Structure formats: C-alpha cells, structure tokens
Amino acid sequence: MxxxxxxxxxxxxxxxxxxxxxxxxxxxxxxxxxxxxSLQIAHLYTCLDPVMHMEWSSDSLFILCAMYKxxxxxxxxxxxxxxxxxxxxxxxxxxxxxxxxxxxxVLNTTEFNLRVTVWSLCTKAVSYIKYPKACQxxxxxxxxxxYMALAERRECKDYISVFVCDDWHLLRHFESETQDLxxxxxxxxxxxxxxxxxxxxxxxxxxxxxxxxxxxxxxxEWSLGIKSVAWSPSSQFLAVGSYDEKVRILNHITWKxxxxxxxxxxxINTKAVVFKEVEKRPVVGSEDLSIHQLTVDNSLFSTQxxxxxxxxxxxxxxxxxxxxxxxxxxxxxxxxxSADNRFLATKNGSFQVLSLFxxxxxSSLVLLSKEHICLCYVxxxxxx
Amino acid sequence: MLDSDExxxxxxxxxxxxxxxxxxxxxxxxxxxxxxxxxxxxxTMALPKTSYSVLSAFCTEENISQCIAYINQEVCSLGLTGxxxxxxxxxxxxxxxxxLLYEVLQLQRRAQRALHELETQQLKNGSxxxxxxxxxxxxxxxxxxxxxxNSGLHEGERQLQLxxxxxxxxxxxxxxxxxxxxxxxxxxxxxxxxxxxxxxRECTKLKERLNQxxxxxxxxxxxxxxxxxxxRSDGKRGLWKTGKMxxxxxxxxxxxxxxDYETRQRSLMMENSELKKVLQHMKxxxxxxxxxxxxEPANDSLEQAVSECEEEIGDPSRETLEQSCEQAREQLxxxxxxxxxxxxxxxxxxxxxxxxxxxxxxEGEEMMSRKEHEEEMQxxxxxxxxxxxxxxxxxxxxxxxxxxxxxxxTAALLNDCYTLExxxxxxxxxxxxxxxxxxxxxxxxxxxxxxxxxxxxxxxFEEDRAAWLKxxxxxxxxxxxxxxxxxxxxxxxxxxxxxxxxxxxxxLVTKSLFSTPKAASVKMPSTxxxxxxxxLIPDSRGHGxxxxxxxxxKSRLRNCSTDCSVLSxxxxxxxxx
Numbered sequence: 001m002x003x004x005x006x007x008x009x010x011x012x013x014x015x016x017x018x019x020x021x022x023x024x025x026x027x028x029x030x031x032x033x034x035x036x037x038s039l040q041i042a043h044l045y046t047c048l049d050p051v052m053h054m055e056w057s058s059d060s061l062f063i064l065c066a067m068y069k070x071x072x073x074x075x076x077x078x079x080x081x082x083x084x085x086x087x088x089x090x091x092x093x094x095x096x097x098x099x100x101x102x103x104x105x106v107l108n109t110t111e112f113n114l115r116v117t118v119w120s121l122c123t124k125a126v127s128y129i130k131y132p133k134a135c136q137x138x139x140x141x142x143x144x145x146x147y148m149a150l151a152e153r154r155e156c157k158d159y160i161s162v163f164v165c166d167d168w169h170l171l172r173h174f175e176s177e178t179q180d181l182x183x184x185x186x187x188x189x190x191x192x193x194x195x196x197x198x199x200x201x202x203x204x205x206x207x208x209x210x211x212x213x214x215x216x217x218x219x220x221e222w223s224l225g226i227k228s229v230a231w232s233p234s235s236q237f238l239a240v241g242s243y244d245e246k247v248r249i250l251n252h253i254t255w256k257x258x259x260x261x262x263x264x265x266x267x268i269n270t271k272a273v274v275f276k277e278v279e280k281r282p283v284v285g286s287e288d289l290s291i292h293q294l295t296v297d298n299s300l301f302s303t304q305x306x307x308x309x310x311x312x313x314x315x316x317x318x319x320x321x322x323x324x325x326x327x328x329x330x331x332x333x334x335x336x337x338s339a340d341n342r343f344l345a346t347k348n349g350s351f352q353v354l355s356l357f358x359x360x361x362x363s364s365l366v367l368l369s370k371e372h373i374c375l376c377y378v379x380x381x382x383x384x
Numbered sequence: 385m386l387d388s389d390e391x392x393x394x395x396x397x398x399x400x401x402x403x404x405x406x407x408x409x410x411x412x413x414x415x416x417x418x419x420x421x422x423x424x425x426x427x428t429m430a431l432p433k434t435s436y437s438v439l440s441a442f443c444t445e446e447n448i449s450q451c452i453a454y455i456n457q458e459v460c461s462l463g464l465t466g467x468x469x470x471x472x473x474x475x476x477x478x479x480x481x482x483x484l485l486y487e488v489l490q491l492q493r494r495a496q497r498a499l500h501e502l503e504t505q506q507l508k509n510g511s512x513x514x515x516x517x518x519x520x521x522x523x524x525x526x527x528x529x530x531x532x533x534n535s536g537l538h539e540g541e542r543q544l545q546l547x548x549x550x551x552x553x554x555x556x557x558x559x560x561x562x563x564x565x566x567x568x569x570x571x572x573x574x575x576x577x578x579x580x581x582x583x584x585r586e587c588t589k590l591k592e593r594l595n596q597x598x599x600x601x602x603x604x605x606x607x608x609x610x611x612x613x614x615x616r617s618d619g620k621r622g623l624w625k626t627g628k629m630x631x632x633x634x635x636x637x638x639x640x641x642x643x644d645y646e647t648r649q650r651s652l653m654m655e656n657s658e659l660k661k662v663l664q665h666m667k668x669x670x671x672x673x674x675x676x677x678x679x680e681p682a683n684d685s686l687e688q689a690v691s692e693c694e695e696e697i698g699d700p701s702r703e704t705l706e707q708s709c710e711q712a713r714e715q716l717x718x719x720x721x722x723x724x725x726x727x728x729x730x731x732x733x734x735x736x737x738x739x740x741x742x743x744x745x746x747e748g749e750e751m752m753s754r755k756e757h758e759e760e761m762q763x764x765x766x767x768x769x770x771x772x773x774x775x776x777x778x779x780x781x782x783x784x785x786x787x788x789x790x791x792x793x794t795a796a797l798l799n800d801c802y803t804l805e806x807x808x809x810x811x812x813x814x815x816x817x818x819x820x821x822x823x824x825x826x827x828x829x830x831x832x833x834x835x836x837x838x839x840x841x842x843x844x845f846e847e848d849r850a851a852w853l854k855x856x857x858x859x860x861x862x863x864x865x866x867x868x869x870x871x872x873x874x875x876x877x878x879x880x881x882x883x884x885x886x887x888x889x890x891x892l893v894t895k896s897l898f899s900t901p902k903a904a905s906v907k908m909p910s911t912x913x914x915x916x917x918x919x920l921i922p923d924s925r926g927h928g929x930x931x932x933x934x935x936x937x938k939s940r941l942r943n944c945s946t947d948c949s950v951l952s953x954x955x956x957x958x959x960x961x
Binding site: 062077082083084085086087088089090091092093102104111112117119121122123124126146147164166167169171189190191199200208209210222223224252253324325326327328 | 565589593607614634
C-alpha cells in the first residue's frame with residue numbers, strides 16, 4: 001500500500017467531486033482543488049473568511065463555500081476560474097447552506113431558522129420559504145432531485161411542504177401528525193416520505209408523494225423512541241433504530257414490522273461471527289454477516305493490529321450512559337444498508353464510531369471515528 | 385378368775401394342736417388381709433356369744449398357763465403389758481386380763497380405724513384414679529383436637545405465607561414498574577428541560593438580535609453578486625410559473641406515483657403467478673408420484689385414472705386461474721385432494737379385482753386382434769402382388785407385341801394400330817390406375833380423418849365420462865337397481881349378435897374386459913384407430929368387434945361404477961359412428 005504525503009485541512013472539509021476527478025480541501029480561508037489521480041493543485045481559490053462548510057455541486061462544476069460568521073456564501077466555478085459569485089445574507093445571518101440537486105440553486109438557512117432563502121444562479125432570483133423547522137433532518141431531496149421535502153412549524157404544529165425543484169413551486173403542503181417532527185427522509189424510489197417524531201415519542205409516519213398518510217408505526221410508548229432511520233436502496237425495507245437498542249425493519253407493502261434486531265451486551269447467537277481487535281486496549285468488534293456492531297480504536301500508522309475471531313458468547317463492553325442527561329448515548333445512532341440490499345450495518349451505544357457507510361459495491365464498510373478510519377471487508381457468501 | 389366361759393379370744397375357729405394353733409393364730413393375727421380381717425372381725429363379731437366352743441379349742445383348763453404365756457408373748461410383741469399369772473391359785477386376775485383385753489380392743493379399734501381410713505383412702509384413690517383416667521382421656525382427646533387445630537393452623541399459615549410471597553412479588557414488580565415509569569418520566573423531564581432551555585436560549589438570542597437590529601442603523605441588505613449568469617444544468621431555458629406549469633407538476637407527480645404503484649403491482653403479480661405455477665407443479669408432481677408405484681398390468685387402468693384425474697384437476701386449475709380468492713382456491717385444492725384419494729382407493733380395489741381376469745382376457749383379445757390384423761395385411765399384400773403381376777404381364781405382352789415380326793407395312797400399320805390401341809388402352813388403364821390410386825389416397829385420408837375424428841370423439845367422451853363420474857361420486861345414491869333393470873331392457877332391445885354375446889356374458893363383462901384393446905389403443909393409438917375404422921366398413925366382421933371394443937370401453941366405465949345405465953347411454957351416443 002502506498003501513502004501520499006499529508007495535506008493540511010481544516011474543519012474536516014475534504015471532499016471528492018461527484019465525478020471522482022477532483023479532490024477539494026479547505027485550509028482556513030483557502031479552497032484547494034486537486035486533481036484526484038496526481039494530487040496536483042488544479043485550482044486555488046481564496047474566500048473572505050474561514051470556510052465552515054464546503055460542498056460540491058452535483059455536476060462537479062461548482063463548489064460552494066459557506067462562512068457562517070459573516071453570513072456569506074461564495075461559489076466557485078471549475079470551468080471558469082475567474083467566475084465568482086458571492087451571496088450575502090445580510091444582517092439576518094446564516095446557519096447552514098447547501099446545494100439544490102440540480103446544482104444551480106443555493107439554499108441558505110438563516111439564523112434562528114427564520115427562513116430558507118433559495119438563490120438561483122441562473123436567474124439571480126430569490127425565493128423564500130418561511131418557518132422551516134430546526135430539527136435533526138428538516139430538509140431532504142429525492143434521489144432523482146425532482147422534489148424537496150421541508151419540515152415547517154407554524155403555531156405549534158408540524159407541517160410538511162413538498163416543492164418541485166425545477167421552479168420551486170409548492171406542490172403539496174400538509175400537516176404532519178407528529179408531536180415534534182425530528183426528521184424526514186424520502187425513499188430511494190421517491191414515492192414515500194418517512195417522517196419520524198422526536199425521541200420523546202416513538203412514532204414513524206409514512207406519507208406518499210401526494211401528501212396522503214399511508215401508514216403510521218409505533219413500537220412502544222413512553223420510553224425514548226426513534227434515534228435513526230434508514231431506507232434500503234431498493235425501497236423495500238425501512239430500518240428504524242431506537243433508544244431501546246433495537247433495530248426494527250418494516251416492509252414496504254404493509255408497513256408492518258417484519259423483523260427486529262437486538263443488540264445485547266452478550267452475543268450468544270451461534271450464527272454471529274465476532275471480530276475482536278487485538279491491541280493494547282482491546283475493544284470488541286462483532287459479528288454476523290447481516291449486522292455489524294463495530295467500534296474502532298486503531299491508529300492508522302501504529303503497529304498493525306489483528307482482528308481475531310472470538311469465541312461465543314462474547315461480551316461487548318457497554319458503558320452505561322448518564323441517564324440524567326438529555327439525548328443519552330444509548331440506542332442505535334447509525335444505520336446503513338449496503339448498496340446491494342444484503343447487509344445492514346448498525347451502531348449501538350456509545351461506541352466511538354462517528355459515521356459508517358458502505359462502499360457502493362456493497363463489499364466493504366467504512367467506519368470513521370474521531371481520529372481513525374477502518375474498513376471492513378465483507379465476504380459475499382455464495383447464495384443459492 | 386378366768387372362766388372358760390367368759391374368755392373370749394381373737395382366734396380362728398380352728399381347733400388345731402398347739403403349734404399349728406399358734407402358727408395359725410399368729411398367721412391370722414399378723415396378716416393384715418382385709419378379707420381375713422373382715423372374716424376375723426365378722427367371726428369375732430359373729431361369735432361373741434357362740435364362740436365358746438371355738439374358744440375352748442385354744443384354751444382349756446389344762447393349758448391355761450401356756451395360753452397365758454403365749455398370750456403374754458403375743459402381747460409383748462404387740463407392745464402391751466402382759467398378764468401376770470398368779471400361779472398359786474392358778475387363776476388369772478381379771479383386772480390385768482380386762483386391761484389387756486381393753487388394750488387389745490383399743491388396738492383393734494385403732495386398727496379398724498386405720499383400716500377404715502385406709503379403705504376410705506383406697507376409695508378416694510380409686511375415685512381419684514378414675515377421675516384421673518377420665519381426665520386423661522379427656523386431655524388426650526383435647527390434645528388430638530389441638531393437634532389437628534395446630535396442623536390446620538399450620539396449613540393456613542403456609543397458605544398465608546404463599547399469599548404473602550405472591551403479594552410481595554407483585555409488590556416488587558409494581559415497584560419496579562413504578563421505578564421504570566419514574567425513570568421514564570425523569571428522562572422525559574430532562575429532555576423537556578433541555579429543549580425548553582434550548583428554546584429559551586434561542587429566544588434570548590433572538591431578542592438580543594432584535595434589539596441590535598433596532599438600534600443598528602446600518603442595515604446590511606441581502607444581496608447576491610454574480611459575475612455572469614450560469615446556464616441551467618439541463619441546458620433548457622427557464623419557464624415562467626403559470627397555472628399550466630402547476631398542472632404539469634401535479635401531473636408529473638401523479639405519474640411518478642402511478643409508475644411506482646404499477647411496478648410494485650407488476651412485481652406482486654409476477655410473484656403471484658409464480659406461486660400459482662408452483663402450486664400446479666406440485667399438483668402434477670403429486671399425480672406422477674402416485675402413478676408409477678402401480679405394477680405393470682394395471683398400468684392402463686391407472687393411466688386412464690390418471691388421465692381422468694388430470695382432466696379433473698385441469699378443470700379446477702383453469703378455474704383457479706380465473707378466481708382470485710385465496711380461500712376458494714384452498715377449498716378447491718383440498719377437494720381435489722380428497723377426490724383424488726377416494727378415486728385412488730377405489731381404483732386400487734378394482735385393480736385387485738380385475739388384474740387376474742384381465743390378464744387372461746387381454747392376451748386372448750390381443751392375439752385375436754393381431755391375427756386379424758395380420759390376415760388383413762396379408763390380403764392387402766396379395767392384392768398388391770396380383771396387381772403388380774398383372775401390370776408386369778401387360779408390359780410383357782406389350783413388349784412381345786412390339787418385338788413380334790410381321791409385314792413391314794401391315795406390320796407397321798398393324799403395329800401402329802396395335803401400338804395406338806395399346807397406347808390407348810394403356811392410357812386408359814393408366815388413367816384408371818391413377819384414378820384408383822387417387823381413390824385409394826382419398827379413402828386412406830378419409831380413414832385417417834375418421835380415425836382422428838374417432839379419437840376426438842373418444843376424448844370428448846372421456847371428458848363427459850369424467851364429469852359424469854365426478855357427479856356420480858358426489859352423489860352416490862342407491863339407484864343401482866332401477867338402472868340395472870333399465871340396462872337389461874336395453875340389452876334385450878338391441879338385436880345384433882354382439883348383443884347376444886353381451887347378454888350371454890353380462891356378468892363376465894361386468895367383472896372383466898377391464899383392460900382390453902383399449903390398452904393397446906392407449907399405447908398405440910394410430911394402428912388401433914385405423915384397425916377399428918377399417919372394421920367399420922366390413923359390417924359383419926368388424927361391427928361386432930367394434931361393438932365389443934366399444935363395449936370394452938363402456939364396460940370399463942361400468943366397472944368404475946355400479947351403475948349400468950352408462951352402457952345404454954354410451955351406445956346411443958356412439959351409434960351414429
């Protein structure tokens with residue numbers, strides 16, 4: 001394995017372009033674009049302030065740099081390095097900024113979530129969307145980029161607005177039956193919107209594209225509820241991870257639970273394969289080809305650590321979280337389906353994995369902790 | 385002076401000699417036995433006056449001193465003062481004797497008193513003992529009672545303990561639940577507090593910002609600076625927002641939804657059809673698994689049954705394709721299975737009955753049919769041979785004619801004529817031959833068509849029979865007698881020879897002819913068809929056989945059921961053929 005030289009970056013802003021040709025990194029107020037294969041600097045841009053957020057447009061032609069403190073967004077073009085664009089939100093401030101799926105509109109969320117401003121790079125037009133909701137995931141675009149769902153809150157009630165991304169025309173606006181909407185996510189086939197409630201109530205609602213309520217699911221009452229939700233790539237399954245350390249899978253025909261996965265502290269399932277990292281501070285990895293529960297504490301440049309298969313029953317070290325704090329660190333915080341619909345990776349509890357995602361081929365899983373990265377290769381078993 | 389009359393002695397009325405007297409006296413006087421005492425008392429009491437005779441036994445005038453001595457001895461042993469004897473006169477002074485007597489009386493009284501006391505004491509003791517025994521019994525009973533009560537109380541205590549335990553457990557669980565609920569409440573409360581605080585903080589920030597904005601003169605407007613417009617990602621021109629656009633958007637949305645539903649429905653339909661296919665395959669497999677198990681001779685019957693059942697199953701399967709109701713399909717498959725089982729058992733029974741007879745009969749039939757077939761073939765070959773020979777002869781004659789010598793002119797003329805004639809005749813004959821050939825072809829085609837038609841009709845007949853059988857099975861009724869009489873009538877009414885044959889052998893037919901040329905027919909349909917169709921033309925020979933053939937098929941039907949009306953029914957149907 002070869003390693004390149006180490007490059008500087010700030011704020012963990014380091015992204016590969018969607019077409020895979022370039023690598024963009026931010027160093028303080030500079031934006032460095034490198035050619036991916038040679039890592040030679042292709043372009044260098046200077047922003048007016050330290051960049052807090054950087055994003056590629058979907059067609060890899062533009063890069064957005066947001067500076068929240070000053071309420072500025074600057075857009076750079078790769079084709080024409082002289083082209084520049086600066087969006088100033090003025091005194092209203094800026095909290096988040098993102099691209100629209102067509103790569104020609106910038107959506108800025110102002111401070112206090114007062115409104116979402118839609119800036120068009122084609123026409124310089126501005127649209128406003130009032131009362132957006134500040135929650136875990138209040139905005140979601142469909143996979144084909146045609147529609148956008150936005151959560152709103154007016155007069156202590158939750159609403160969902162569906163916009164057509166072409167011209168930001170409001171297609172549907174309906175009330176959501178949640179107490180306090182925490183997030184929404186489109187299904188990959190763009191026809192179903194999954195909406196889930198705050199952790200104080202376990203409620204998952206499924207709306208169709210035209211705003212009809214298809215089904216609602218609630219596993220239990222009173223205890224803390226949903227923590228994370230993930231669709232399978234074929235839209236057939238919806239995985240719901242909750243604070244009771246269980247993942248429940250719903251099917252898309254009846255929207256009822258077909259199975260649930262537990263994350264017990266002691267793994268006794270005979271089909272589970274537990275990989276344990278052998279190192280100075282052994283932390284357990286685990287198991288089964290259909291569920292992964294892994295933690296990483298390995299530094300990339302230190303001595304190689306091996307992963308051994310431990311005997312069942314295996315004990316997973318559990319750190320009991322402080323129950324008096326809000327948003328306790330228990331429950332399923334991350335879910336990811338592999339692209340071929342065969343595997344589901346989950347992260348339970350207070351393991352230090354910050355994010356997990358699959359490689360698009362579905363053969364390996366990437367785990368990121370604060371300082372480390374780990375790849376897990378999954379052997380595809382021969383199926384009948 | 386002691387008078388022998390006045391002396392009274394506490395002695396037993398036993399006039400023994402001295403030693404014996406003494407011993408008896410001493411024994412008696414010493415023994416505290418009650419009875420003796422009583423006796424003695426009574427005796428003394430009873431004999432105060434009449435004891436003289438008795439007393440005189442102890443003391444007489446001769447042994448006074450001895451008596452006195454003895455008495456003194458005794459008295460001394462008792463602790464009383466003795467009686468002194470004034471030996472000079474030989475008489476006792478009365479005073480000491482009286483004193484002695486008095487003391488003895490006192491003694492006796494004392495003794496009596498003691499006795500009395502003892503007796504009373506005895507009585508008391510006895511009564512006490514009784515009393516104690518009674519109380520003992522009573523106490524024992526009481527003890528029993530208390531023991532029982534005790535055990536009962538133990539039992540009750542145990543149950544109460546159990547109850548206590550269960551209540552404690554319940555209490556524990558309730559406490560746990562309360563704790564859980566409390567923890568839930570507390571976590572919710574912390575969450576609420578957290579959210580409230582967050583909102584409050586946001587609120588204060590808003591207020592600050594509002595203040596700031598109100599005070600701040602400079603108001604930074606929001607603006608966008610862009611060096612030049614960027615083209616749209618899809619290269620198209622932007623469109624105005626109009627009502628049509630809105631409608632278009634709506635339409636597109638619904639289209640997307642519809643297409644999704646359609647794909648889903650298609651996949652579900654495919655799944656459904658696959659499952660249906662699997663079900664049908666399973667049914668077929670069931671049939672095939674059941675059929676090969678039978679032995680060889682019974683193959684045809686089974687095949688017939690198989691074909692019957694296939695048809696039977698074929699119908700419901702067609703129905704299932706049309707029906708979409710799950711329950712109806714389930715019911716249908718269940719009914720099919722039941723019917724199949726019934727039929728199978730029935731067929732097994734019939735197989736066992738018919739296998740023995742069938743084998744013999746079948747062989748004979750086959751032999752006969754084969755022989756006839758052979759004969760027919762022979763005949764045809766003979767005819768063919770004859771024709772060939774004839775043609776050959778003709779050709780030879782022609783040759784001879786041509787090669788025979790004669791006058792050139794006349795010969796030539798004649799030859800010409802002859803040749804012409806020959807040619808003409810040949811032509812005629814060729815024409816005839818061709819015509820015949822064409823006729824033959826046509827007839828053969830007719831035969832094959834007839835055979836095919838027959839096959840079709842047989843198939844139709846089979847279907848009808850299957851349906852009829854089904855109805856028969858479904859309503860097995862005791863109409864046998866009525867129909868059997870009908871059969872006999874019909875049998876009598878028809879008046880050709882096979883009928884006679886039939887009449888003569890109805891019992892045989894009912895039991896046998898189970899596997900007949902039909903077997904051959906099933907195995908080699910074409911030849912049997914042709915054979916049968918050929919025999920349709922020569923009435924006398926073939927008709928009978930045909931009838932028998934038909935008979936066999938129908939008889940088989942009859943074997944399948946006890947109802948014989950089929951025969952008549954079927955004959956009517958097949959008579960046009």
